[in-house]
Amino acid sequence: MASSIATTVNIARQGCNVMRNLGALSVLQTTGLSKLAASYGTASLASEATSLKTLAGKSQAPLRVQVPFAASRDFATVVDGLKYAESHEWVKMDGGTATVGITDFAQSELGDVVFVELPEVGSTLDASETFGVVESVKAASDVYAPVSGEVVEINEALVEDPSKLNTEPFEGGWMMKIKVSDAGELDSLMDSAAYSAACDE
Secondary structure, X not given: OXXXXXXXXXXOOOOOEEEEEOOXXXXXXXXXXXXXXXXXXXXXXXXXXXXXXXXXXXOOOOOEEEOOOOOHHHHOOOOOOOEEOOOOEEEEEEOOEEEEEEOHHHHHHHOOEEEEEOOOOOOEEOOOOEEEEEEXXXXXXXXXXXXXXXXXXXXXXXXXXXXXXXXXXXXXXXXXXXXXXOXXXXXXXXXXXXXXXXXXX
């Protein structure tokens, strides 16, 4: 079998690298590849793809194309005045009622949300207990109650339009409202500064 071949192609303006490796064929980031096509030029990218196929033909192994992409946390919004859980839920208090949702960082890591499972109104939850599921094109993730209490309202709009979690996670994308049974649990949650620091680690 032919030895592994690696070639780096410098792309103007983006500073991206297309790494050639005759070991396996996979595109690691579809979004990154789309941006690459837009900046590099469709004709140039097509020419590059032809060149890669030619190289692959010299070996019996397929080809892997890697496109680097920026970490989403660099662009995540953190809202002051809210409380945050390590599991990336936020809490907004209004009297004794807490509105709960997932953070901008969480939705950006998940990608496009396609399904949301919410708890039943009237159900009781303990802090750190799973209360729902968020499913995206990448993965499905459990969502955890940051505080204990009774669910008094859920955001039915998310069932019809789960993408609200992506477009407005702190507003129209809230998930449930809970009557808090132990306000002291809020003290164990992070403020905006602490949460921002945690996301940057």
